[in-house]
Amino acid sequence: MSVEQRPRTVGEAPPSLRASDRDRDQVLVLLHTAFAEGRLTEVELDERSDAVLAARTHEELGRMSADLPARTGAPAAPAVGAAGRFQMAYKSRIRRSGRWRLPKKFTSVVYKGESLLDLRAAELDGPLTTIRVVAYKSTVEILVPLGTRVEIGGVGVSAEIEGAEPDGSPVVRIKGIAYKGAIDAKDHIYRR
Numbered sequence: 001m002s003v004e005q006r007p008r009t010v011g012e013a014p015p016s017l018r019a020s021d022r023d024r025d026q027v028l029v030l031l032h033t034a035f036a037e038g039r040l041t042e043v044e045l046d047e048r049s050d051a052v053l054a055a056r057t058h059e060e061l062g063r064m065s066a067d068l069p070a071r072t073g074a075p076a077a078p079a080v081g082a083a084g085r086f087q088m089a090y091k092s093r094i095r096r097s098g099r100w101r102l103p104k105k106f107t108s109v110v111y112k113g114e115s116l117l118d119l120r121a122a123e124l125d126g127p128l129t130t131i132r133v134v135a136y137k138s139t140v141e142i143l144v145p146l147g148t149r150v151e152i153g154g155v156g157v158s159a160e161i162e163g164a165e166p167d168g169s170p171v172v173r174i175k176g177i178a179y180k181g182a183i184d185a186k187d188h189i190y191r192r
Contacts, residue, residue, distance in 0.1 A: 016059060019055055027065050028052055030065050031045055033088070033109055033134075034068045035177065036086075036107045036108075036132050037107070039068060051064050052064050087109075087115070088108075088109045088110070091112045093114045093115070095116045095118070096118065097118035097120075097121070099121045099123070101122070101125065102122040102123065104125045105129075105130050106130070106132070108132070114139050116143070117141070117142045119143060119145060122145075124170050124172075131176075133157070133176035133178075135156065135177070135183050139181055139183075140181070142172075142183070142186070143188075144186070144187050145170075146187050147169050148161075148187065149169050149171045149172070150173075150174065151172070151174070153174070154175050154178075155176070155177050156176065156177065156178025156182055159186065161187050
């Protein structure tokens with residue numbers, strides 16, 4: 001008995017092949033990146049993440065990411081003019097501090113890692129800055145300048161801002177989702 005199969009490309013797993021934890025992790029990174037880019041809603045991310053964690057085969061994993069752009073190898077270089085709008089840490093630490101220009105919209109995706117986003121010396125591009133953060137089994141700490149109004153939303157996001165901000169102060173809006181992690185915004189560093 002012969003079963004006709006289409007030829008596979010090098011490195012492509014057959015659909016019925018059992019998925020490994022690493023395979024599931026790669027699809028989760030793809031989903032969280034798609035959420036950070038605005039391709040998926042929070043509800044879609046939750047539903048697909050649950051399905052990925054329960055997936056047993058490559059075919060099941062493929063269904064969760066079939067309508068998203070494929071990511072292969074190292075992340076693609078940002079488009080011209082988009083430099084500084086996106087940062088990603090994959091099982092590592094990432095830190096952005098010192099004097100730098102923060103665009104009006106900024107995205108940070110951290111997967112099983114840590115991130116420090118220090119805005120105290122950053123130059124804001126406008127009176128309102130929106131930061132989208134995804135922290136999957138990660139901790140993201142955002143330090144804002146004194147006198148900055150912080151607006152937070154999402155799941156697993158908290159703020160510890162001391163004092164009232166003056167009228168006309170810049171606004172940093174943080175939209176985030178932390179799955180088994182935390183996103184903390186504060187205007188000071190804890191001293192031990």
